[in-house]
Amino acid sequence: MTSVPSWGPDFAALEAVDPDIARILLEERDRLNNGLQLIASENFTSPAVLAALGSTLSNKYAEGYPGRRYYGGCEVVDEAENLGIERAKALFGADHANLQPHSGASANIAVYGAFMKPGETVLAMSLPHGGHLTHGTKVSFSGKWFNAVHYGVSPKTEDIDYDQMRDLAHEHRPKMIICGGSAIPRLIDFAAFRAVADEVGAILMVDAAHFIGLVAGRAIPSPVPYADVVTFTTHKVLRGPRGGMLVCKAEHAAALDKAVFPMMQGGPLMHAVAAKAVALKEAATPAYQTYARQVVLNAQALAEGLAAEGMRPVSGGTDTHLALIDLQGVGVTGADAEARCDVARITLNKNSIPFDPQPPSVGSGIRVGTPAVTTQGMTEPDMKEIAGLIGRAVRDADGSAAADVRAAVGVMVGAHPAYPRP
Numbered sequence: 326m327t328s329v330p331s332w333g334p335d336f337a338a339l340e341a342v343d344p345d346i347a348r349i350l351l352e353e354r355d356r357l358n359n360g361l362q363l364i365a366s367e368n369f370t371s372p373a374v375l376a377a378l379g380s381t382l383s384n385k386y387a388e389g390y391p392g393r394r395y396y397g398g399c400e401v402v403d404e405a406e407n408l409g410i411e412r413a414k415a416l417f418g419a420d421h422a423n424l425q426p427h428s429g430a431s432a433n434i435a436v437y438g439a440f441m442k443p444g445e446t447v448l449a450m451s452l453p454h455g456g457h458l459t460h461g462t463k464v465s466f467s468g469k470w471f472n473a474v475h476y477g478v479s480p481k482t483e484d485i486d487y488d489q490m491r492d493l494a495h496e497h498r499p500k501m502i503i504c505g506g507s508a509i510p511r512l513i514d515f516a517a518f519r520a521v522a523d524e525v526g527a528i529l530m531v532d533a534a535h536f537i538g539l540v541a542g543r544a545i546p547s548p549v550p551y552a553d554v555v556t557f558t559t560h561k562v563l564r565g566p567r568g569g570m571l572v573c574k575a576e577h578a579a580a581l582d583k584a585v586f587p588m589m590q591g592g593p594l595m596h597a598v599a600a601k602a603v604a605l606k607e608a609a610t611p612a613y614q615t616y617a618r619q620v621v622l623n624a625q626a627l628a629e630g631l632a633a634e635g636m637r638p639v640s641g642g643t644d645t646h647l648a649l650i651d652l653q654g655v656g657v658t659g660a661d662a663e664a665r666c667d668v669a670r671i672t673l674n675k676n677s678i679p680f681d682p683q684p685p686s687v688g689s690g691i692r693v694g695t696p697a698v699t700t701q702g703m704t705e706p707d708m709k710e711i712a713g714l715i716g717r718a719v720r721d722a723d724g725s726a727a728a729d730v731r732a733a734v735g736v737m738v739g740a741h742p743a744y745p746r747p
């Protein structure tokens with residue numbers, strides 16, 4: 326098939342029915358094309374993934390699993406889900422895969438549902454030290470319904486304090502230990518977590534949302550051999566559709582499948598499941614592995630460049646796709662830095678740093694990530710240039726440099742468009 330089928334994505338039809346939303350779609354495409362996207366959890370999906378997302382598979386109710394559905398007419402979508410499951414198992418060397426979680430949070434909810442009863446104890450990384458909302462914070466179901474105990478980073482190394490984690494595990498005997506999070510620049514020692522989980526008889530869950538795309542590309546070590554279950558999102562480094570997924574050991578497959586459906590979710594989003602299958606196929610290619618390695622090289626170059634601008638990378642650098650940058654040395658808050666970069670069309674987010682004196686709504690740092698700019702084809706020299714532009718934008722209290730920085734950003738992204746222009 327060489328042309329867009331009449332029943333498929335049809336922008337002219339959208340423009341005719343809803344010019345307001347059509348305009349918004351174009352404006353968002355232009356925003357992506359005209360700026361630098363450095364949010365560590367974002368990326369640019371491929372046209373193939375977008376085509377699956379915009380397909381008639383969105384119409385189908387398919388509660389259940391392939392061959393075991395509660396609706397007729399599932400024989401076609403069954404094929405898509407089976408392909409995705411097999412691709413996930415092969416890519417990650419996993420016994421079992423479930424592609425139905427609507428998001429990373431949904432995948433995590435399912436894991437709690439499979440292994441824990443309300444009131445039981447979970448041990449996880451604290452959010453201000455790099456963890457995640459669903460890892461037992463008070464505002465989330467995980468902190469409201471479970472007894473959460475948190476480890477953090479060592480003040481000396483700013484890397485995970487493995488001694489503290491082990492001590493807390495022995496003191497509190499958690500039902501489940503979680504590692505992973507949203508702002509961890511360093512590799513995680515999965516073997517150390519496995520050893521502690523075995524010592525106290527806990528389930529080990531790895532929340533690999535941020536770095537699973539690097540694992541898929543063989544750029545960093547895999548948690549799969551160590552974890553009982555690995556949850557992740559599919560839209561970060563992995564570059565698939567917005568959504569969640571999990572892989573697990575065979576002995577937990579039935580419990581986790583039941584926890585995803587019917588315990589926590591109803592009908593799966595079959596267009597998203599198909600798009601996840603597409604992303605998994607793309608991630609199994611040599612070209613994807615080259616991209617994954619470049620994501621890390623770019624993050625390291627960006628962290629070094631920012632350090633040269635007087636902005637300190639927490640833990641001294643990064644092994645992954647993201648760097649957490651302490652701005653206290655330049656006397657600018659994370660919130661101000663985010664706002665100043667926004668004006669310059671550099672999109673990044675304020676972030677708490679470990680032991681942060683500021684509240685989370687302000688933060689003393691920023692988090693920067695390189696998946697999107699790497700997908701655009703940028704390399705280390707570009708990262709040095711971006712670091713210089715961030716340095717100028719962050720220090721630009723009166724806005725006098727914004728136009729110049731915006732112009733320089735425009736030249737960079739003009740050479741590396743995120744999406745083809747009309």
Ligand code: DSN
Nearest residue numbers: 365366429457507508
């Ligand atoms: N909100 C995601 C992130 O930006 O890291 C995590 O859920």
